[in-house]
Amino acid sequence: MSKSEVSKSLRRHRLSVAIAMLPVSLLAIGSAPVLAQEQADAPVQLPGINVTADWLGPPTEESERTYTGARTVVEEEQLQATGALNLDDALRPVPGLTVLDETGTGILPNIGVRGxxxxxxxxxQILLDGYPIAIGPYSNVGVSLFPVTLPSLEVVDIVRGGASVHYGPNNVGGVVNFVTKPIPAETSQTLRERVTIAEETGNVFTDTYYRVGGRATDKLDLQFQANVQRGDGFRDHSDTEVDNLILDARYYLNDQHELATQLQYYRVEAELPGALTPQAYEQDRSQSQRPHDGYEADMSRATFTWTYTPVDNVEFQWRNFVHDADRTFFFGQNLSGTGHWADPGLDSTHVADSPRLFTVLGTEPRLAIRHGRHDITLGARFVSEDVEFDVNRLEFSSGNRSVARDWHLDTRAMAFYISDTVSFLDDRLTVTPGLRYEDVDMDFRDNLTGNTEENNADELLPGLTVGYQASDDLFVFANSQRSLVPVQIAQTTREGAVANETSWNHELGARLQVTPDLLSSATLFRIDYEDQIQFNRSTSRFENLGETRHQGVELTNRWNLNSQWELGLGYTFLDTEQLTGDNEGNELPNAPTHKVSADAVYSYQAWDASLNWVYVSSSYSDADNTEEETSNGSAGELPDYHLVTTRVGRDFAIGGDRVLNLGLAVNNLLDEDYYFRGVDVSPVGRVPQPGRSFILEAQLDF
Incomplete structure (x- = not known):
């Protein structure tokens, strides 16, 4: 076995131990749940926990094959070696996903699933190592602070169905778990430098990453990661600074008790170029008409997990997390009464800032028991959120500063869940009924007016998954589950009919090993949504679209031609419809009907190369399905587009265990010109997507 193979084997073993500490919450409720411990590839004896049910697969391509729902595992090679501009760009080829790039730097991702x-x-439901990253997991589920950077990741596990009972709320589109690099079995270091140059403007963005980790003592493993990003996106007014620091520790008390903790500090400060009027876009898509828009945020996170395995078939895990977050958007406003307040073609009369202070803590004990043909999971979770939600305005003409909004929100949420996976036919058939109960209490107070309001959600969320290994080559699955999104803090204080959102999600699919070298999968899906809430840019109000339907099919194929060539092909067909209300019969916004992805990977000795292509069809940008673009760009049809990315790299052995990888990539090779409509503090106009960029990479492992 070569040194690189040994290193990879050790990483996988350590990953299996780390993943075993992730919550059963993310574990699927079928025959092969999402996250768990993997058998070591190499005969390396390391202390670890004895996982209750070894039928749980880690987030690898192998366990993906027998998961009882639609699932895509994006491994390190796909994340780091495809020429992706940032993390959300790396996820763009995944079936069913819609990715909109707001900044070009990855600090504010916009990821949608199945319309x-x-x-x-x-x-x-976005997680980092199994813990929620939303600054308000119940009251503020939008990811307006994203404490994840691409170099720190080992795997991204994307589960689009079958995980609702163990994970909630806000899992209508599924669960995405970002898994950071595990602590290595032997002390090692990684140094990585990445430089992105935008062809259109010459702007430069640097990404520096360092990791050191290994065994400190016989009982203690430690790892430190630091990621520093500096520079500009592809547009004017896009200067960005990011610091991401992560410390991991794992302590083995004995064969039965294991403790793990992660401490993280994340900071970002950035200018936001915002949206453009159609006229300005055609003139120069790299310019910015939003000179006052900016973003500052920081988050301190801590997680602690105690795992106790008294016997082989019982595991108790107590998971705890806390984060303190502070994020502020700065944005220009035109309050003269002429046009929309965010029209990029109008000069701002005010600049506003919207600080949000979040203190969140959660605790989740769970018990997993294997008894005969039954695998039973019991769990409970308590989450507390304390939120300060303010808006301040500065008037340019007078210099007066005023408080436009001063809100406070307390949220207390309790959840209980249980599932039982029952095996039949020599474990070839598994049936998993499950039930989750959510009880959410939100107390809102307007400190300016003294008004108070209470919002409650009290829901039973059942689920059922079935998996059947019909033959050595064919695996069939089906699942049905109910999901909940509680009323959000931003919705409760605006005019318009809002409500707790619920949906039923259904899947039927199969994976077939057509030949030893060709794996194909197909998934039929349907989402029946009640009370779907969306923000109307034109009126600055949240609207209840009522009942909506999302349905379609996802197809994937992976073909290993030989030891050098690997090909991939995927297709998603999506059909969405508003079933009630004024827009009955219309499609949902930002829901393209067709998506095609293809890739080719070539490896020869120390060389590797890849070519990736994604096609996305046109879609509407509003619930009214406006086709002709408005004068300010607030609505209108969104164009279809093709994206081609390529990368070539080579490993150099430079003595001892040191390996240097050098790479060159071109993102958006064809310089495709496309855009989407505004978002958040710049909701009106066209938001240009990144043009052609050149990426230089160097990584040293030692």
Whole structure:
């Protein structure tokens, strides 16, 4: 076995131990749940926990094959070696996903699933190492602070169905778990430098990453990661600074007790170029008409997990997390009464800032028991959120500063869940009924007016998954589950009919090993949504679209031609419809009907190369399905587009265990010109997507 193979084997073993500490919450409720411990690839004896059910697969391509729902595992090679501009760009080829790039630097991702609103990724349960990253997991599910950077990741696990019972709320679009690099079995270091140059403007963005980790003592493992990003996106007014620091520790008390903790500090400060009027876009898409828009945020996170395995078939895990977050948007406003307040073609009369202070803590004990043909999971979670939600305005003409909004929100949420996976036919058939109960209490207070309001959600969320290994080559699955999104703090204080959102999600699919070298999968999906809430840019109000339907099919194929060539092909067909209300019969916004992805990977000795292509069809940008673009760009049809990215790299052995990888990539090779409509503090106009960029990479492992 070569040194690189040994290193990879050790990483996988350590990943299996780290993943075993992730919550059963993310574990699927079928035959192969999302996250768990993997058998070591190499005969390396390391202390670890004895996982209750070894049928749980880690986030690898192998366990993906027998998961009882639609699932895509994006491994390190796909994340780091495809020429992706940033993390959300790396996820763009995944079936069913819609990705909108707001900044070009990855600090504010917009990811949607199966026609659900991608803006602020608010219809996904997004996790970092199994813990929620939303600054308000119940009251503010939109990801307006994203403490994740690409170099620190080992795997991204995307589960689009089958995980609702163990994970909630806000899992209508599924669960995405970002798994950071595990602590290595032996002390090692990584130094990585990445430089992105935008062809259109010459702007430069640097990304520096360092990791050191290994065994400190016989019982203690430690790891430190630091990621520093500096520079500009592809547009004017896009200067960005990011610091991401992560410290991991794992302590083995004995064969039965294991403790793990992660401490993280994340900081970002950035100018936001915002949206452009159609006229300005045609003149120069790299310019900015929003000179006052900016963003500052920081988050301190801590997680602690105690795992106790008294016997082989019982595991108790107590998971705890806390984060303190402070994020502020700065944005220009035209309050003269002429046109929309965010029209990029109008001069601002005011500049506003919107600080949000979040203190969140959660605790989640869970118990997993294997008894005969039953795998039973019991769990409970308590989450507390304390939120300060302000808006201040500075008037340019007078210099007066005023408080426009001063809100406070307390949220207390309790959840209980249980599932039982029952195996039949020599474990080839698994049936998993499950039930989750959510009890959410939100107390809102307007400190300016003294008004108070209470919002409650009290829901039973059942689920059922079935998995059947019909033959050695064919695996079939089906699942049905109910999901909840509680009323959000921003919705409760605006005019318009809002409500707790619920949906039923259904999937039927199969994975077939057509030949030893060709794996194909197909998934039929349907989402029946009640009370879907969306923000109307034109009126600055949240609207209840009522009942909506999302349905379609996702197809994937992976073909290993030989030891050098690997090909991939995927297709998503999406059909969305508003079933009630004024827009009955219309499609949902930002829901393209067709998406095609293809890639080719070539490896020869120390060389590797890849070519990726994604096609996305046109879609509407509003619930009214406006086709002709408005004068300020607030609505209108969104264009279809093709994206081609390529990368070539080579490993150099430079003595001892040191390996240097050098890479050159071109993102958006064809310099495709496309855009989406505004978001958040710049909701009106066209938001240009990145043009052609050149990426230089160097990584040293030692």
């Amino acid at each position: 659900l609103n991608p803006l602020r990724s608010e219809r996904l």
